[in-house]
Amino acid sequence: MSENNSKAEEIVEEKAEEEEQEKKKEEKVIPYLEDVPFFGLQKLIVLKNKGIDPELIDEYIAKDGYQAAAKALLEMTPEEIIAEMKTSGLRGRGGAGFPTGLKWEFANKSEGDIKYVLCNADEGDPGAFMDRSVLEADPHAILEGMIIAAKAVGAHQGYIYCRAEYPLAIKRLNIAISQATEYGLLGNDIFGSGFDFHLEIYQGAGAFVCGEETALMHSIEGKRGMPRPRPPFPAHQGLWKKPTVLNNVETYANVPQIIFNGGKWYAGIGTETSKGTKVFALTGTVKNIGLVEVPMGTSLRTIIFDIGGGVPKKKKFKAVQLGGPSGGCVSEEFIDTPVDYESIAKVGAIMGSGGMIVMDNQTCMVDMARFFMDFVQDESCGKCTPCREGTRHMLQILEKITRGEGEPGDIDTLEELSEVIKDAALCGLGQTGPNPVLSTLQYFRDEYEAHIFEKRCPAKRCPALLEFEVDEEKCIKCGICFKRCPTEAITWEKKQPAKIDKDKCIKCMTCITNCPSDAIF
Amino acid sequence: MARLTADGLLKLKEKVKNENALSKDGYTVKITVHLGTCGIAAGGDVVYEALKEEIEESKRDDIKVVISGCAGMCSSEPNVTIGRIGEDAVIYRDLDAEKMRKIFQGHVLGGEILNEYAMARIKEPV
């Protein structure tokens, strides 16, 4: 066996070892669900019904479904419902964390013969899917939450605004609505209480900004979904200028259980300022990808490493991104931060709607900032100049940096533009758009500097900053790059290091991603 | 279907609960196929088809099949949960049609849990 091959052998051996371990696992007794950390460490409120048949209302009813609605409609006054919601301490799960009870109280007190209750199922954060899962697995919980909200504010018409990209969710919602209508749980005189509530689904048409409340209402009115300045707030002037309550899917999913078990019960879970649980969509470079519901105050470490199983072998945790294009990332240093609205904000990210994306050392943070800025620029509705022009300018600078054309001063310009946009933008999209840039600058400024001053991408993800040359010292002569190269730009012979012909190379990154010894630079 | 009153709601709940206890309807096995968007994308619908075929072939009429949303761990999809009356239910992971057929033969018909595909047991008796 030649020494050159030893590293490749090592890899093979490791693989065998892994398989061996797998085998041993198989022979062991199968653990109980609660002993599997992924499931055992979760606390299910919103997701408690995830095993039932979502297309059968009876299954929901067997799990105490619609009893909270009966209680709210027959035994409680609107004021009592609102008081219970306030006791629970529930805060909106759509991102901003506004207290739900208070929001309902505003709408309740607002004068108006017609009022509306809306559900925000637009789930625009790319890479988040909590709301979709809840809608698909337990649609009746949303319906019930909305019935209770309607009673609390005195509304008789509701809309669920769901993105068109979620056909299965829409299908199951439609089934749920027609079944609830047949049982008389929607429509006139629900439970013989004299209270009427009608519900319709409204399909979004693919614009991120429509997740913003005023834009969403414009969209239901059939217009371009552009936000407008607030005040007036929707609680006073919302859909068709009538008092309106808008809540997120997950927010509504909590409501029936709060009314059923009492606000005190809910307030007993979580932290001082953030009550209850939060559902996260855990994705990225992490072993267990999926939905995770934990009590507020659980640490990021527990979520990512215990529940998520950490990053796969050979990769190293680098950062976790929360809140998508409005949020920021948290570096390893702050991995013990508990998830509650305030603590997360303190480390430069936001709770957001629940997207949690784990990144490893092969993720270029400058490129991630560029990715999010591209998103914000793409989705900017164009109504206000700071957002439209400011984000375009920021995107151009970030693109320049990732192309290796960054100049001294670029970082300062990015920071200045960020401040301007945050202050002057009309809606939340622009106001929070610079966050991904600011937070990567906070923790990974050295990566920006490496791109600008050394023309180097430390994570090896920016093709323009790579040489596409083989480091013969590191090369283990395995030939993988040779076999994978789509353009035959690589020559290799057994026991010889590979060589890349730069004229044929299209910089597709295949060799770099597949090289087992990190030898291509 | 009749409109529900608060009382009717409670009665319906008890009724459904009773029916869901498998033995009442003569069912002895309950199989839950977890079909959310991610489950379907991972091939859950193919697994579901294979399962239906197996049941058909087995000529058993005491097997109840239920569709549900995502079981939670998307990276282990497609998932199927199998509960035989009086035994712990078992949730299986990373299934395809082939594995589904094996599990059907081995576990559903034969009563032998297929350890190599199992993810966890669930205590709740079905």
Added chain:
Amino acid sequence: MQQLQNLKALNPDLTEEAMSRVDEIIDRNKGKPGCLIPVLEECQGVVDYLPMELLEYIGSRLNIPGSTVYGVVTFYSFFTMVPKGRHTIKVCMGTACYVRGIGEVQNRLQSKLNVKVGNTTEDRRFTLEAVRCLGACGLAPVMVVDSVTYGGVSPDSALKIVDKYE
């Protein structure tokens, strides 16, 4: 009727059959507040895209100015005014897929099929689209061809997959 004949002459995709379904959609929704977007969504389902002639027709039937209809159609990414290819490739540009390397897949598809994202190949074989999260992040990176979802794609496997579609 006169007008319908004209439409077909202007644009062969607006067949009589399609237009009768369009009329049915309009009749069903007309008068409902905020009905424009649902009508457009359904009509796109019938005709596959929303040509200018159709927009004008819908506008006049709903008594909404053509400019408003146009403004709405161009605002929402769900609507398209150009016909699509025989197959639609959607690459997921959600964060989870991006972190796991969909960017490289997209680049390879663009260069191999010689088409930019958002456009259709000259032979109308493929339309290449980028979407934000298909809700299957567990399988990232994800690509959808027509209605089949492919998880864990690499630049190489993506090319092999699209090869299967004629």
